[in-house]
Amino acid sequence: MSRKVAVVGAGQTKCGRRNDVTYIELIHEAVKAAFEDANLSIKDVDVVVEGTMPAPMEGTNAPHLWHVEGAAAQNKPLIRVATCGSTGMSIAHCGYYLVASGLYDIALVIGSEKMYEGVGLTSQAVMSTVADATYERPFIGGAPPAFALQCIRYIHERNFPLEKAAEWAAMVSVRNHEAALDNPYAHIKMKITVDDVLKSRIISYPVRLLDVCPISDGACAVIFASEEKAKKITDTPAWIKGVGYCGDDSMFVDKSLVEWQSCILAVRKAYWRAGIENPLKQIDVAELYNPFTYQELLYYELFGFCGRGEAGKLVEEGIIAKDGEIAVDPSGGVLCTNPIGASGLQRVAESAHQIMGKAGKRQVSNVNVAIAHAMGGSIQFNGIMILSRDKP
């Protein structure tokens, strides 16, 4: 039987264009913040788990070996896990399982990206190489066109009027941007209106500039501890209640982008393991991986927050607002901050801090259960972690 595990501390860097620090300094900033948050030091760490998006983005192969000094990983067990956009969640899972297994008591999990680092080879160029070289790459330039396919397919299959869907998406954008103003680590901080979103330029139809995430430099570190250690470290650990992960076939044509099996199955697995039967009632905060506004709408349905085609209602009625029934992305989400290798882990860090009551101005009241999510690949991977105030 595996052990109970909790998040006992988390740290994030300010995200954006971070030309003021090297990549290693950036990672150190997050690790130091996590240590301060948990009141721990390097000597307490038993294992380090690291992850980023494709390493070619920053131009160094096996980057975990290079990051050693920033990552507190010298003469320690170190493992690199990477699963594209869902990397942040996959490393959280790895840290969780390594501690749950009894092999290690305290795991330091670090996700990072320095997307402005690429010289000549931009992050979008690297991301274009995720798509199949023969059949897909000629049609895909970077991430937005791929996910725009999913967005337009969603509108089509649900038979949403285009203008209505665009308006709901714009409302999602406004809510996230407003939330990001309260998040000291967020990258894009601006007050916008629905009209601003609807008038922003098209990036890849139907996705407009304010419907899509930025690229960011940033890092995040989360510390997982065994039950015995967790109790000594903090009075308010955020317990891991359940995790789930699933991946689809790689090709766009071999899967439904709307009845998205990897998402549905990952969510079901996590709900089953965490004993969630009525997500809207049982979950207080959802940190969804929302690089695209339309995708956030689809997630409401696939996560069971509402029925098929009812996402717009949740937006219009404010059910997903900060003071609503389930607060979605009170951090501003990926839409406003996106250092990819860290983005999924930031969802875990934000969820844990909401449970620990450490979320500052973005704190939602009375959080007992939070769900963190990450997505990646060729519209392909979904990972979930459910955290709770009560020990599972």
Next chain:
Amino acid sequence: MKTKKVAIVGVAQTECKEKIPEYTAKELLYLTVKKLLNQLNITRQEIDFIISSSSDYWDGRGCSNVYTYDGEGAVLKEESKVEEDSAQAVAYAYARLQAEYYNTALVVSHTKVSITPSIESLTHVMSDVVYSRMFGIDELAVAAMQAALYMHKYGVTEEQISKVSVKNLGNALNNPYAHRKMKLKVEDVLQSPILAPPLRKLHCRPSSDGACAIMLASEEVAKKFTDTPVWIKGLGFCNGRHYLGEKDLIDVEALKIAAQAAYKMAGIENPLKQIGVAEICEPYASQELLWYEGLGFCGKGEGKKLIDEGITEMNGELPVNPSGGVLSTNPQVARGLIRVAEAALQVMGNAEKRQVSNVNTALAHSTHGLGGQLHTVIILGR
């Protein structure tokens, strides 16, 4: 907490070659996984989760497992990817199998080095971009500096290093999956061209295409798959320093820490006596001698004695690399998993012509990074 026992219940490898142009990486993985499933007479439905090991650089694309996902048999399953060192994928799978809801795991790895520019160019970009890269540092250059220092400090000779190549490439003749197999004399090795002094061509790993898959199962279900489960008795991994300017290249502290963690878990106090066979990752012949020391097979500077006295030969006290090791076969990322697979075959008694007699305990070792920065050690037993 009661730890679940975890066993390796099946192993499949491809025949490794300089080039396998007829299959894509995805197809190569598919064929390897299919071979394993057929061997166990099961379908992929019986696999609870998959840990793959590959690398974006070595696959020449962003997010290598995006592309290989279907080839791994992972569609609509839980999967994760451990990048760069596939022996660590086994360690991660072991940890996950401790969860009550898992009983079986598939671990897969592949690399087609033939589709990369070269091992030198891809390990060149492992070096620090500001302080090291401009000097043309790569895996070979660092191994050469390490070998030169080792020879200088402990009086290791070119002949002693060459004996490792003779042993391993000779052993490879018995391995149907090995890439480079040669019957050699020490003089032949010493006559091969110098690549980076003091290392010669036959002191250095080849570049190979290949894949490997192993199936893990918990105690509860292991017997369903095989009569000869191979138990994971211990494991450890550890990372050392990165910057070349601040590390002693022949200090093997990270390996020592990794080995000690694995030995402690497996209850091994005298590795030379208690281990029956070792599969270790020696991309350069000099490193095999150095790793003997880190693994505690001998004292500091005594690696040369083990090879001189024939202790690590096939008929020695502790045969090392009966498969031919990485000197014979090097599908870069998969080489760690191949060490685990070969060690498992030895314990199962299924290593055919390369079988060492009476193996109760086997050691698998893997390393990556320049000069061996991160090491993994796994102990298997009956």
